[in-house]
Amino acid sequence: MARRVMTDARSGLTAWTPLPPERNGIADYAHVLLGGLAAHYDCRAACEDWLASAPAGVAVVDAALAHRDAGPRVLHQIGNNPGHGFVLHALRRVPGVVTLHDPGLLYLYETAGEDAGSIRAGMAAALPGLAQVYGRHHREQGLQTVANHLLFDLAGETLARSRAVIVHSRYALNRLRLVHGPAATAHVAVIPHFLPPGRMPERAAARARLGIGADEFLVLTAGFATRAKRFDWLIQALDMAMAAGAEARWIHAGAERAEEFALSRAIAARPGLAGRARVTGYLDEARLDDHVAAADVLVNLRFPSSGESSGSLARAFAAGTCCIVSDTAAYAEIPRDTVVQVPLTDSVPLLARTLHALAHDPARARAIGERGRRYALAEMALPGVAARYRAVIEDSLDRPVAAPAPAGPPPLLVLEAGPRLQAGTVARALAGRQGPCRLLLALPDLAALARLTLDRPRLLAEVLPLGARLRATRVQQAPRPGLLLDLELGWPA
Structure with a gap:
């Protein structure tokens, strides 16, 4: 264009x-x-x-x-x-x-009050084959697992x-x-x-404000303590590094999400680590900047990752703080000499050796951080990003978007609903439609409808596509007998 x-x-x-x-x-x-x-x-x-x-x-x-x-x-x-x-x-x-x-x-749709049909429509649009299994579990048994959040992006x-x-x-x-x-x-x-605009705090001044000694080796994590940030790996690695003689201090500059990962409890379970670790709770921007600038290394692991970015990583680049990241997803795209990338296999022992080595050679961490800072200034400066x-x-501005559902009464589709009615027949009739729609499952008479519903009590669950939201159902006698369904198809109107 x-x-x-x-x-x-x-x-x-x-x-x-x-x-x-x-x-x-x-x-x-x-x-x-x-x-x-x-x-x-x-x-x-x-x-x-x-x-x-x-x-x-x-x-x-x-x-x-x-x-x-x-x-x-x-x-x-x-x-x-x-x-x-x-x-x-x-x-x-x-x-x-x-x-x-x-x-x-998917989490947004769930917590924003989107109806279950819309969620299943999104699942079916992303991975139709898998949605036939996971979507039916969701519709028929109310199952929503961690696997759904990894598989279906919505x-x-x-x-x-x-x-x-x-x-x-x-x-x-x-x-x-x-x-x-x-x-x-x-x-x-x-x-x-x-990169955040303006200057990050000087390291010595930030350490003085936080009460951190000039020679202490400070490991920092930041943000909400979620499961995907692999604090379980970091806790094991720090415990191993300290047992091998590394003198280090760990601060998590952020809030816990105990329902995802009980960080404080996991730290307390490691006596060798508990006395050297602290969780600050949520910090305002100035205090967060002090912690990032004061750190020798920022550990920012992710697994699994869906390609999300990290504001704390950008702050660390701006401060010239050495970053340790997982070698996966977006983090694998960062130039190799500007961060330390930890593979997903044998992550714990490799991370432990990395922390041990950097704690004994903090000048090396500072050199990596400086290369990261120069890279970020060239690629991530705010004026260039805004441009x-x-x-x-x-x-x-001239690109068209998906058309809204047409105004007026919804179209009426009629399918003969004998005892052999299959999901594929219904799916083909509804394919490509968007918005409100009426579907008449037509039968010779109401007696035939009664027999069908007795023979197939789960008829609608069996034949309606996962992305079809059933808004209303009623028995119709004229002009054609059958079961009249008010549906909404595709994305919400």
């Missing part, structure tokens, strides 16, 4: 996004990005919290009303947590560019409704392309996570 030339350098941009003080890394991301985009647009932020903090000159407007005068330039920030439900709803009304921070989105609706989609890594792009196909992902662009956002926004 040819790049659009802006005739008005100060066109308006409306961004639906959470903002601080919400404890959400994407809220912090959006705050900084809006400050960078303000060099190109008159920005306003549509946020559920009217008292949210926005950069100077960026107005905060009511998210429920912002669509009235949004204009063509729209940006949505979507992540896989309940703080982004209002953004998903806005995307359905106002298409635009989406920053897709995590392709997963990004299909976002891809269909967006003029363009921005992800932070080639891994995320390739994952979307593999699941949804080249045509559905042709409008996806890769823009890396930016790339501007190019994507402008190029997307």
Whole structure:
């Protein structure tokens, strides 16, 4: 697509996004990005919290009303947590560019109150074969397992409704392309996570404020303590490194999510580690920056990973702090000499040896951190990232999006519903339809309908596609006898 030339350098941009003080890394991301985009647009932020903090000159407007005068330039920030439900709803009304921070989105759909049929429609769109098994478990037995969150990304609706989609890594792009196909992902662009603006604190001053000795070797983790960050591996590795003679201190600069990983309890179970480890709880930006700048190494493991980015990793790059990451997904794309990448096989002993070696040679950690800082300054500076956002926004303005369901009464489809009615017959009749639809399962008379429902009491569960939401059912006598179903197909209207 040819790049659009802006005739008005100060066109308006409306961004639906959470903002601080919400404890959400994407809220912090959006705050900084809006400050960078303000060099190109008159920005306003549509946020559920009217008292949210926005950069100077960026107005905060009511998210429920912002669509009235949004204009063509729209940006949505979507992540896989309940703080982004209002953004998903806005995307359905106002298409635009989406920053897709995590392709997963199943947790978002669950916690944002999306109905089970919509979730199953997303599962079926992503991996139809597997959805036949896992989707039926979900519909018939109410089973939603960790496997579902790993297998089904539910990004299909976002891809269909967006003029363009921005992800932070080639891994995320390739994952979307593999699941949804080249045509559905042709409008996806890769823009890396930016460095935080301004200067990070000096290491010595940050250590003095935190009460950390100049010669202490400080290992840091940051953010919410989730299962995927593999604290279980780190705890074992630190225990092994300390048993081998490493003098180290560990601080987790963030909050626990005990329902995902009971971090404090796991630390307490290791007597050799417990006296040298601490969990701070949630930190504001200034305190988090102090911890990142004070650290000798930031450990940022991920497994499994869906291609998500990391704000704490960007802060560590800005501070010149050595980063230890898992050699997987987006982290595998970072140049090899700018971070320490730990393989997923034998991770614990390799991580233990790495921490032991760096604790005995902190100058080596500082050298790796400095290479990471130079790399990030070249690739991740905010002005360059904001300019790339501007190019994507402008190029997307003429791109069509998925058409809404047609207005007017829903179409009526009629299928002969004899005792041999199969799911494949129904699926073929409904294929390609979007929005409300009526399906009449026609029979010769009501007596035949009664016999069918007695013979096949689970008829609808057996024959309706997983993505079809059943809104109402009633028995019809005229003009044709049968069972009349009010359905909604595809993505929510």
